[in-house]
Amino acid sequence: MTPTNRPMAQRCAVHQQRPAFAVCMQCTKSLCQECATQWDGIWYCAACLAVRRAGPVKRSRAGGWIAVIAASIVILFFSTRLMVWAGVLLAGLR
Amino acid sequence: MIRAPLSTTSVLDESASIVRATASPWVGLLLVTSLPYRFMQAVFADRLLELGSTASQYGDALRTTADLTCAAFLLSLWGRAVYARACRLTSASGAAPGREALRVPLAALASYIFTASIAESVTYMLFITVAGIAVGAILSGLAIGTMELNDRPGVMAPLRLLSRYGNQTRIVVALSFVFLCGFVIAALNVAALFAGCLALVSTIGGWDASRWHILLSFSNRRYILMVIAGALLVVEPFWIAANVLLVRKAGVAESGDDLRLWFEELKQS
Numbered sequence: 001m002t003p004t005n006r007p008m009a010q011r012c013a014v015h016q017q018r019p020a021f022a023v024c025m026q027c028t029k030s031l032c033q034e035c036a037t038q039w040d041g042i043w044y045c046a047a048c049l050a051v052r053r054a055g056p057v058k059r060s061r062a063g064g065w066i067a068v069i070a071a072s073i074v075i076l077f078f079s080t081r082l083m084v085w086a087g088v089l090l091a092g093l094r
Numbered sequence: 095m096i097r098a099p100l101s102t103t104s105v106l107d108e109s110a111s112i113v114r115a116t117a118s119p120w121v122g123l124l125l126v127t128s129l130p131y132r133f134m135q136a137v138f139a140d141r142l143l144e145l146g147s148t149a150s151q152y153g154d155a156l157r158t159t160a161d162l163t164c165a166a167f168l169l170s171l172w173g174r175a176v177y178a179r180a181c182r183l184t185s186a187s188g189a190a191p192g193r194e195a196l197r198v199p200l201a202a203l204a205s206y207i208f209t210a211s212i213a214e215s216v217t218y219m220l221f222i223t224v225a226g227i228a229v230g231a232i233l234s235g236l237a238i239g240t241m242e243l244n245d246r247p248g249v250m251a252p253l254r255l256l257s258r259y260g261n262q263t264r265i266v267v268a269l270s271f272v273f274l275c276g277f278v279i280a281a282l283n284v285a286a287l288f289a290g291c292l293a294l295v296s297t298i299g300g301w302d303a304s305r306w307h308i309l310l311s312f313s314n315r316r317y318i319l320m321v322i323a324g325a326l327l328v329v330e331p332f333w334i335a336a337n338v339l340l341v342r343k344a345g346v347a348e349s350g351d352d353l354r355l356w357f358e359e360l361k362q363s
Contacts, residue, residue: 063255064247068204071249075211076168080160082218083138088154091142092220 013045024048098341102268109335112181115190118240120180127173128330131325139319161254171210174334175203178238181338205244205252209237231333232270237258239337243345259341269340273333280327285312288321 010020012032020030026048044052067074113121138159141147149156180195213233220226233256240255260266288310296303310317 064096064201064249065204067249068208068247068252072204072208072211075208075215079211079215079218080157080164081213082324083160083163084153084156086218087142087160088149088153088222089137091145092147 100265102260102265102272105265105336105339105343106272109332112184112335112339113331114186116180120177120195123178124173124201124331125327128327130320131163131170133164134159134166136319136323138163140316152215162209166205167214172205174238174239175206177331178241178334178338181335182242182342185342186337201247202241202244204247206237206241208249209252209256210234213237232266233347235333235337238334239341259344262340262344265340271337273329276332277325280328281321284321284328285322
């Protein structure tokens with residue numbers, strides 16, 4: 001998203017005295033240069049950016065828990081099988 | 095308690111101080127939680143030696159023992175995690191921690207269970223080769239050393255940490271060699287302790303310990319297995335403390351905190 005092409009009459013939603021520079025892609029508020037922040041090439045206001053940044057972290061934690069627990073269970077299961085397999089192999093060599 | 099730049103000798107020196115500081119009660123907790131695991135490993139090895147070439151016909155029985163060993167392994171991982179945290183807190187403050195050591199972050203514990211399971215699997219997979227045991231021990235050491243650096247649960251981050259600190263190849267290999275020698279000496283000491291106790295009981299106590307002389311001799315494979323398990327238990331606290339310190343020292347060197355500590359010491363002196 002590039003800065004807005006709307007007429008300069010548009011004012012910043014936070015600072016009424018300042019001309020609009022960009023539009024938040026989340027809440028569509030007009031923003032001045034100070035209030036607009038570009039993240040991943042898209043303009044956001046401070047509030048929407050905070051929500052945006054908090055969201056993926058929460059999701060990744062749940063995903064991380066599921067991944068690490070599932071991986072541990074699978075590896076522990078195979079580890080016991082490997083223990084038996086290695087033991088039988090070694091015992092057979094005697 | 096970080097007193098010197100990262101080197102094998104500084105890690106060993108400082109880990110000895112940490113083990114001394116954390117001996118009560120954290121080394122005790124480590125030993126109590128590791129004991130069932132080492133015992134089950136000895137039982138498993140004993141059954142294999144007893145069955146010999148017919149072991150493949152007793153898969154179910156062996157699998158049951160392996161499952162019990164796995165359960166004991168999980169308990170020992172918790173004990174190791176608490177002890178590693180106690181070591182880290184001691185190295186940070188210089189004093190033995192209180193109940194704070196028990197508060198192991200869940201994300202760190204989950205990541206540690208994951209990496210320790212990988213180390214365990216690698217050990218069993220490559221058990222037939224001596225190098226496999228060494229690789230498994232190194233992985234297991236790095237897993238406990240990097241445990242507390244995992245602030246979020248995940249699969250890739252703990253592995254990245256293992257490879258990052260595994261890059262200290264020279265020190266990691268040197269530590270493994272030192273601990274191999276330490277293990278042999280510990281095994282000799284455990285055997286000497288049994289022999290000494292037996293001699294004291296039969297001479298000073300005046301008990302007829304002839305049966306015990308047969309049981310506690312190297313002709314009895316169960317005794318050999320117990321000596322090996324005992325030696326592993328003796329070496330384990332030092333191994334964990336050394337790995338925690340290795341990771342901490344390597345991290346301090348990377349972040350430049352060692353220079354900050356050095357300047358503070360210079361200002362104080």
